[in-house]
Amino acid sequence: MKLKVKxxxxxxxxxxxxxxKKTADKxxxxxxxxxxxxxxxxxxxxxxxxxxxILKEDEIVVSDEIVKALQLKKNDFLDINIAPHPESVELIYKKLMCKPLSETELKKIIKDIxxxxxxxxxxxxxxxxxxxCGMSIQEIKYLIKAIVDTGETLRLKGKVADKHSIGGVAGNRTTPIVVSICSSAGLIMPKTSSRAITSAAGTADVIESVAKVEFSSSQLYKILKKTKACMVWGGSLGLAPADDKIIQIERLLNLDPEPQLLSSILAKKLSVNSNYVLIDIPYGKSAKVSRKKALSLKKKFEKLSKIFNINLKCILTDGSQPIGNGIGPILEIRDVLSVLKQSPERPLDLEKKSLKLASFLLEMTGKAKKGQGMELAKKILQSGKAFSKFKEIIKAQGGHLNNLKLGEFFQDIVAKKSGKVIEIDNKKINFLARILGSPTDKGAGIYLYKHLKDNVKRKEKLLTFYSESERKLREALKFYKKIKPIKIS
Amino acid sequence: MKLKVKxxxxxxxxxxxxxxKKTADKxxxxxxxxxxxxxxxxxxxxxxxxxxxILKEDEIVVSDEIVKALQLKKNDFLDINIAPHPESVELIYKKLMCKPLSETELKKIIKDIxxxxxxxxxxxxxxxxxxxCGMSIQEIKYLIKAIVDTGETLRLKGKVADKHSIGGVAGNRTTPIVVSICSSAGLIMPKTSSRAITSAAGTADVIESVAKVEFSSSQLYKILKKTKACMVWGGSLGLAPADDKIIQIERLLNLDPEPQLLSSILAKKLSVNSNYVLIDIPYGKSAKVSRKKALSLKKKFEKLSKIFNINLKCILTDGSQPIGNGIGPILEIRDVLSVLKQSPERPLDLEKKSLKLASFLLEMTGKAKKGQGMELAKKILQSGKAFSKFKEIIKAQGGHLNNLKLGEFFQDIVAKKSGKVIEIDNKKINFLARILGSPTDKGAGIYLYKHLKDNVKRKEKLLTFYSESERKLREALKFYKKIKPIKIS
Structure with missing residues (x-):
């Protein structure tokens, strides 16, 4: 069939x-x-x-990619045929039948993605x-290789270190603190992060409230040359584009199959050439995984790290409640700043976890002797060196720390009865923060006054909701009554 | 985030x-x-x-559906938020975990589709x-109900009959012959068909080479009032729109899960109010299903027909090779016409199968006594009544029987050695016919001179390829050498 190009x-x-429509039907x-x-x-x-x-039945509108490839001009004629699908579609079918895929086959799929x-x-x-159907360790290895091979890679010299959380805990913004401490101690930390998928904010969303996070890889080299550390969005670097695309499709159903979780994390670490990797696996009620699943993940991470010759450690942490007080980009960066500044009202749970992660990395890399990582991490944090490093990175990424304005519409939520806090549901807190506008509206989110086991009196403040729109605030309040994220006994 | 409407x-x-792109990333x-x-x-x-x-970073281009719903004008501003997915997405997740879905839940998914x-x-x-995960008979029942309830239905009085093949056999264009015979005998046959999915042509594609096949349901009522039978494309009638959409996605991977196959066929029969249904299940090598699978399908069809109170019969037929000589829209309509006209060179395998199917329907509906269906079918065919009926239907659908021109580029393919034909692969024949341009190019396809067990001499003609483009002909010849659809021993 011949159609005229528009x-x-x-x-x-x-x-x-x-x-x-009619032509397509025909x-x-x-x-x-x-x-x-x-x-x-x-x-x-x-x-x-x-x-x-926008077009007549005998016309076809084509994207620029096609105009260029076929050197088309307006009113040219194109001959149209139904095209067979690429071979990789057969391979996907094969995997759907639970047959294992070879290295070449996985590479074909990833290339086509x-x-x-x-x-x-x-x-x-x-x-x-x-x-x-799951995947064998062998298949995961091939998948990782294919993902790394089809993306850009950063080649950095020295002790390149990374920390990664598998996610699921609201708040939990340890990365900026850990990166600031560890790079102060001399580690190279090219930290690439994702944006929020189902949570209120990802590290990239949070850092974006004070600095730019989208850079090309050549821009990133310049930043790293200066500061030896960064906190950027991974998406614009093209490090593991296949992985980005797969994640986009997974999140439609909030799927996170284990082989893909493993390959996603390791591919991204390999493509920035990290030789020391610390994986934080929060587990527990309303976290992403149970303790059993966390242990199984740890085992597989360790197996794969041997295959790829990376120095990797997994730590299982308590993921049963939000960490820190702020949930939402600006609320979280405020928590981070108060820890870095060592303000008296800083969230101590966030500080404690960040110090723990930093101390592990310092010991893994030999920056501290075994058993002395915590001491070093504390020293760097308390001396203000970590805060200086943080400001240096933010400046290198074209940012500044003014203007941390919260949403102008806000509402306190108080306890209906006195008692002890027995549940704060991560998923529900994240959900409400998103209704409030997080992560798109940087000033939107939730401030948490209480944590698990805290005592609370009737009419005492539990939360403050912040939003940049009155409508969103009202909607979140409506949902709050319905889903009750906090239980008091 | 606010964006300007374009x-x-x-x-x-x-x-x-x-x-x-940049706004989406943000x-x-x-x-x-x-x-x-x-x-x-x-x-x-x-x-x-x-x-x-086509747009700037602070702009949004919206489809007419949105312009109308929000009554938008150029340069209006829209407030954009990430939206949660509909509840049916959670239900799809539930099914992916292999949990059964209730009637309400399946209805929600189908409505959203x-x-x-x-x-x-x-x-x-x-x-x-x-x-x-499969589906229980109970779930399939709910699925069928949901598909029928969300589509249009035809309400016809009298003995409404239908014949349906599960497909997979190249050629096999029995429908026009069966419909012509049975409606001559007084049955009402509102036959809706699909277009080709992976085969060379569907009944709708074939009929389209001589008549219109796209009608609204009110146009269809008029046709049926006149002729009591039709052969149209189901897609434009909106009878089972959910099913059409699901099939569109299935065919990306050539999937055809059994529950969906059952529900697809039965939903379409229920929506045209068929009370007598004959299902043809071709099985065998290179057919869609094995004998075992065919028997399991038959059992399930029969179970469901009881639930929905339809008079249904399944017959298992030999699907191990193409039926008829022509593969491709015009080649197949030529076969049909030669059977209806009772030409001496008509394909007898096609005639035999069509008579068999027609005889079953005539007996099921009481138009013939048990054991006398074949006699009646033959009489109608040989007397020319079936051909008259066929012409009447084609005329009512705005068609005529002139101009059955085959592709101007053609090439004979001859046997390389003498022997007996031991294999003619349906899938490969369909694939080659598609390369030649079928079903889009009506005159493209393959003429088959031999069937299984026929003797063939060296250099005797096996096939003729027809195409409307020299390039496609060359390409098909190249593939022919590679995939060898016919084996001679």
Whole structure:
């Protein structure tokens, strides 16, 4: 079938063709199907999108990727055919049948994900396959290699260290404190973080409230040359683009299959060349994993670290409640600053956990002798050296520490009865903070006055909700009554 | 976050918002994520698409569905938030954990599929869940009810009959012959068919080479009033829109989970009010199912037919090779016509199977006494009544039988050695016909001179390839050498 090209000047990130609904019906294709576009002897495979209104039945709107590849001009004619899917689709089918994939096969899938040759539903089938069938350590190894090989890598010299939490705990913003302490002690810490997926804020969202977090890898080299540490968003660096894409599809259903969790974390560490890695696995009620799952993860992390020759340690931590007082980007950066400044009202649970993580890293890397990491970490924090380092990094990332304004609409929530706090649900707290506008609205979130086992009196403040919109505040209050994130006995 | 509305006048079939890549990164959303768009007190949930070039960072392009719902004008501002996913996503997750779904829960999923509230990858997760976990007869019952309830239905009086093949056999165009015979005998046959999914042509594609197949349900009523039978494409009638959408996602991976196959077929029969249904289950090498699977399907069809109170019969037929000589829309309609016209060179295998299917339907419906269906079917076919009926239907669907032109580029393929034909692979034949341009190019396809167990001499013709493009012909010839669809011993 021949269609006339209509050019609309848009870059879609991959070859996309928009067909008129009637034309798509006639050819028998639908959204996310593939067609091949042929002009003279050139051919390109494109994903189908369908619309009406912007084009006529005998027209085709093509993205810039196609215009360039086929050197198209307005009113050119294209010959359209249904295209067979790439071989990697057969391999996804194979995995969905629970058959193991070889190194070459996994590489094919990952390559096609990176070059956008696989569509979102096809990647969803891949994720389902991993979820339902699992993967052997061998397959996970191949997956990690494929993810690293198809992305950019940073090559840094020296003791490159990283700390990573598997997530699930509200607040818990230890990274900026750990990075500041450890890089003060001489470790190189190219910390790349994600944005929030289901939580109120990711480290990248939090740092973004005081500095830029999106850099190209050449910009990042410059920053690292200066400060030996950074706290940036991993997404713009192209370190593990396959992983970013897979995570995007996983989060639609909040899936997090273990093989993918392992490969995601390790691929990102390998691509920044980390040779010392500390993994924080919070477990417990309302955390991401149970103690049993945490132990199984630890075992697999250790196995894989031997395969890839990384010095890796996992620590299991208490993930049964939020850590720190602030939940939401600016609220969390305020917690971080009060620890770094050693203010009297700083959240001690956040400080304690950060010192623990830092002390492990310092001992692993030989910056402190065995048993002396905590002492060194405390010294660096209390002396103000960590805070200086933090400011240095923020400045290098084009930021400053003014203007930490919370949402102008706020509401205190008080206890309905006296008693002891027996539950603070991470998931519910994160959910409410998101309703309030976090992480997009930097000043939105929740301030927590109490932690587990604290005594509380009737009418005493439990929480303050902050939002940048009155409507969101009202909505969060409505949900608060429904889901009750805090229990008092 | 506030963004300025840019109107581009396009209907996407559901609310779609295009964000600038940088803005999407900032909010932390990606293709197929959901955002809520708020203006004054109105709100709508939209799926995200991402582009650059057609819009600036502070702009948002919205589809007509959104313009209408929020009554937007150019340069209006919209407040954008990340939106939670609909409850049906949790239910898909539940099914992926292999937990059974209730009637209400399945209805929620199906409703959201119909109103486009679920994205393609989410539906892929649903399909994976059904594929990996299966469904009880109870769940399949709920699924069928939900699919029927969310679509249009035809209410026809009298003995409404249908025949359906589960597919997989190349050629096999029995439907036009069976419909012509049985409606000549007085049965009402509102036959809706699909287009090809992986085969060379579906019944809708074949009929489309001589008549229109896309009608609204009111147009269809008019046709049926006149002729008591039709052969149309089911897709434009909105009979089971959820099923159409699920099939679209299944075919990305060529999945066809049994519960979905059962519900798809029965939902479509229920929605046209068929009270007599004959199901053809071809089995064997290179067919869709093995004999074992065919028997299991038969059992389940029969169980479900009791639940829904339909008079249903399954027959298992030989699906180990193509049926008829033509593979491709015009080639297949030529076969059909030669049977209806009783030409001497008609394909007898196609005639025999069509008569068998027709005889079963005539007996099931009481149009013939037990054991006398074949006689009646033959009489109707040989007398020319079936052919008259066929012409009547084609005319009512705005068609005619002239102009059955095959592709102008063709090539004979001859046997390399003498011997007996021991294999003709359905899948490979279908694949080659598609490469040749079928079903989009109506005149493209394959003519088969031999069937299983036929003797063949060296250099005797085995096949003729037809195509409307020289390039496609060359490509098919290249593939032919690689995949060898016919074996001679």
């Amino acid at each position: 050019i609309l000047k848009f870059v879609a990130g991959r070859p996309v063709s928009i067909l008129h 050819i028998g294709v639908n959204i996310d199907d593939r067609i091949s576009l042929n002009k003279n002897k050139k051919r390109i495979i494109s994903v189908v999108d369908i619309a009406r209104g 990176v070059k956008n040759a696989l569509t979102e539903p096809e990647i969803a089938y891949f994720v389902s396959a991993i979820y339902k | 109107i581009l006048k396009f209907v996407a079939g559901r609310p779609v918002s295009i964000l600038h 909010i932390g959303v990606n293709i197929d994520d959901r955002i809520s768009l708020n203006k004054n007190k109105k709100r709508i949930i939209s799926v995200v698409d991402i582009a650059r070039g 119909v109103k486009n509230a679920l994205t393609e990858p989410e539906i892929a997760y649903f399909v994976s869940a059904i594929y990996k």
